Amino acid sequence: MPVLPEPATPSLRPQLIASDLDGTLLRHDKTVSPRTAAALAAATAAGIRVVFVTGRPARWMEVVSEHLHGEGVAICGNGAAVVDLRNDARLIEVRPLPRENALAVVHALRTAAPGTTFAVERTIGIHQEPGYPPMTMDPAIEVAPVDKLLAEGDTYRGAPVLKLLAHHDTLAPDAFLTLARETTGRWAESTRSSPSALLEISAPGVSKATTLALRCERAGIDPSRVVAFGDMPNDLEMLTWAGTGYAMANAHPAVLAATAHHTDTNENDGVAQTIERLLLLPT
Secondary structure, eight states: OOOOOOOOOOSSOOSEEEEOIIIIISOTTSOOOHHHHHHHHHHHHTTOEEEEEOSSOGGGGGGGGGGOOSOOEEEEGGGTEEEEGGGTTEEEEEOOOOHHHHHHHHHHHHHHSTTOEEEEEETTEEEEOTTSOOOTTSOOSOBOOHHHHTOSSSTTTTOOEEEEEEEOSSSOHHHHHHHHHHHHTTTOEEEOOSSSSEEEEEOTTOSHHHHHHHHHHHHTOOGGGEEEEEOSGGGHHHHHHSSEEEEETTSOHHHHHHOSEEEOOTTTTHHHHHHHHHTTSOO
């Protein structure tokens, strides 16, 4: 078997670093290590923009609140929301999932995968069905059938849907994702970041990559000058869009297979190790 050449590394220091949080920047205990904190600060001091790009909602971003050395803008909800972390996670931009699309996805998945339960992530919090796994750290605002949660009316007017969450007790996570993409792709984008069969469903064309691309275009930053880090399927588009995308050593097999560049695990400060090397490059 021929020996393949090593993938090309950036020749210039990046202008922007985009990093996922869980399984990537954060350790298993959901903290930022001292080494990673120092690397983020050094990158910002060197003039590199650092953007956190995550599936988390804005209200879960306190884990990085002490590590905002630049403008403090983050992309949340897999690209559905852009927030200002320096201003109480104020929403800057929202790319919502239309109600009619969400209902179409619900009915299609219920047919294709009986037993699927749903939650609705709005800008004001999460709402869920009675059978959906409870989230102890984030109790639901309302528990009701998903058709009621998505019904027209004034109850949640002005609080758009960022994501639809779909859970299945018995399907394998990747099989559930494949099924969702095959049956609901005309109405929404489906991805996953959980180890369980939990899908995160956004509006058509909404992903970490597309929202990051919009932010970079407005800032005049070419994709070739972007370095991104991630570990799960919801990071794939971002990692392949960026000029250089790094998969964590602990990443999902599909992410490792799709990326030429790999770094150490989240627990071993893989992001920090790579940033330290990037800072040695010329500008």
